[in-house]
Amino acid sequence: MSVKRYLTPEQLVGFENYKYSAQDTSPLSNYVMHPFWNTVVKICPRWIAPNVLTFVGFLFTVANFVLLSFYDYSYYASSVDIPPGTGPYPPVPNWVWIVCALNHFLAHTLDGIDGKQARRTGTSGPLGELFDHGLDSWTTFFIPACIWSIFGRTDYSISPLRFYFILWNVLSCFYTSHWEKYLTKILFLPWGYDISQALIFAIYLVTGIWGQQIWKFEIVQGISSGAMFEFMMYAGSLGTSLPMSFWNVYNHCRLIVSQMSSTRCELLNWLLLPLALAVGIAITFPTLELATLLIMGSIATVAHIHYGVYVVRQMCDHFHIKCFSIKDRTE
Structure with a gap:
């Protein structure tokens, strides 16, 4: 069976010459997370391929999204102006x-040990x-979408428009960090990453123990204040976030391929055309949105x-x- 050729010969040669380079100066990462991951990875059997750990960790974030989509499909379950248990x-x-707290902790842990497992198994x-x-790049949508369920979407929670800004802030930070690596050849890991993961785990856990209302403070307003400077189109509803996020995922991965293979990154991709058409239809014909x-x-x-x-x-x-198994060295 033939394989679809997305990668050019030039990109494949670039991958052959690729060397990973990153700088992580976060005290939390260096003195807490990495020592913890170094201990955890020793429990992992050597026959488990690193990509299996990566993929299973990703599935935990998908599980959270699916679970909350079932219990809070419209993001009204936690809204403060709808009395609990009514309607x-x-x-x-x-x-x-x-x-969700357990799944997120496991996802972050598996994401932290997959590289260590790769080095451990050669x-x-x-x-x-x-x-x-x-x-x-997919989790940049799944995690914020799950966190939104804690706050709800009405006037005194987080409106769809505000969530859209928050999501664009997350997507932009992820994209610019890889764009920085594309230019400098070094991935600078932000201090906020492990802190944010710890906070998300804590928010899930505290919500499960004491309930959602504990988070209904003015700090909610501050969560998205920095995101207001992002350039975007807004079609008027929650639905816009999904296609825009997945288009960004597609765009992010193409940037990562170009960055790792040291090839020129394409300016546009074909998904931008149907995306623009969809937004145009949503604005012009709201009933079809x-x-x-x-x-x-x-x-x-x-x-x-x-x-x-x-x-x-x-x-x-x-x-x-x-991809999902370690090649027998005797072959």
């Missing part, structure tokens, strides 16, 4: 938040980093999954390795 929006059960390579960062944006979100999702699967297959063929 069609019952509160999210506390056990759900406990599960399987480090560009595929692992690309796989890791590619899945991280939800259907249009869901269709666009589906197109972007399928396109990116296809891209990711075939890029991984192409790299596996090129480097004569397997």
